[in-house]
Amino acid sequence: MSPQSNGSEPRSPLTLALFGPPGSGKGTQAAFLVEQLKIAQVSTGELFRQEVRRGTRLGRQAKEYIDRGELVPDEITMAMFRERLAKSDCAAGVLLDGFPRTAAQAEALAAFLRGLDRQMDRVIYIKVPQDVLVSRLSGRLTCPECGTTYHPELAPPRRAGLCDRDGGRLVQRDDDAAETALRRINVYKEQTASVVDYYRNLGLVAEVDGLGPIEDVRGRTLATVSQSRVG
Known part of the structure; x- marks a missing residue:
């Protein structure tokens, strides 16, 4: 599938945003879309x-907030994304993974994209019931080096206890306990509600059922992209 054509006149580069609460399988779907569509992933x-x-300079500024456990201000985050989206690997298309995080960031992103003669094509939200999310997160394993996540049953690594990407030893994070996982899910929903509503009001949000085999979720996710390039 080409992100550039659908049998009509040439399109602007494909621009997607992907959202989903912790445990939704968002990372798995992001990797699939990037590979299938041959576009850059920016998280x-x-x-x-x-x-x-x-x-x-921006990294040092962001680290000051991160080290204090605070959110990085929008102006720093947006400056990073402007520089990143201007790089050549984003010219053919881009998947924004978990960004923008606020309505203000979404508005700033829209203005920046207009300057590039681009626009947001589709915002994909992977929807999974809360009880399933908690079950998935409990027992999850994470690579401390690259951040890739695994699950002993749902997404086991090829070699037990080791990351497929860099061979790092997998660990279970403290925040993957059931009660903490529930809190993380609720915080995520609260933090992303405004930006998802912003895009929903523009008719850009496609909710994807995140239940069932990974292949089925992939098919549903890819279908939303195809729909965004029709008409």
Whole structure:
């Protein structure tokens, strides 16, 4: 599938945003979309880690807030994303993973995209019942190096206890306990409600049922992208 064509005149580069609460399988679907559509993936967490690791000006500023356990201000986050989206690998299309996080960021992003003669094509929200999310998160394993997550039953690593990507030893985070997982889910919903509503009012949100085999969820997710490029 090409993000650039549907049998009519050339389209602007595909721009997607992907949301889903902890345990929804968002990371798995993000990896699938990036591979299938041949577009770049840009996530807030990875972008922050890269900037901090490189010691850039924005990275140093963000680290001050991160170290205090505070949210990085919108102006710093947006500055990072403007620089990232201007890179050549985003020219063919981009999947924004968990970004924007606020309505203000969404408005700033829209203005930036207009300057590039682009627009948001579709905002995908992976929907999973809360009790299922808690069950999925309990016992989850995480690679402390790259952030990739696994589950002993739902998404086991190829080698027990080791990350498929970098061979790092997997750990169970304290915040993956059931009661903490529930709190994380509720906080996520509260924090993303405004931005999801912002895009819903623009008719851009497609809710995808996150239950069932991964292949089925992939099919439903990809179908929403195809619909966004029709007409």
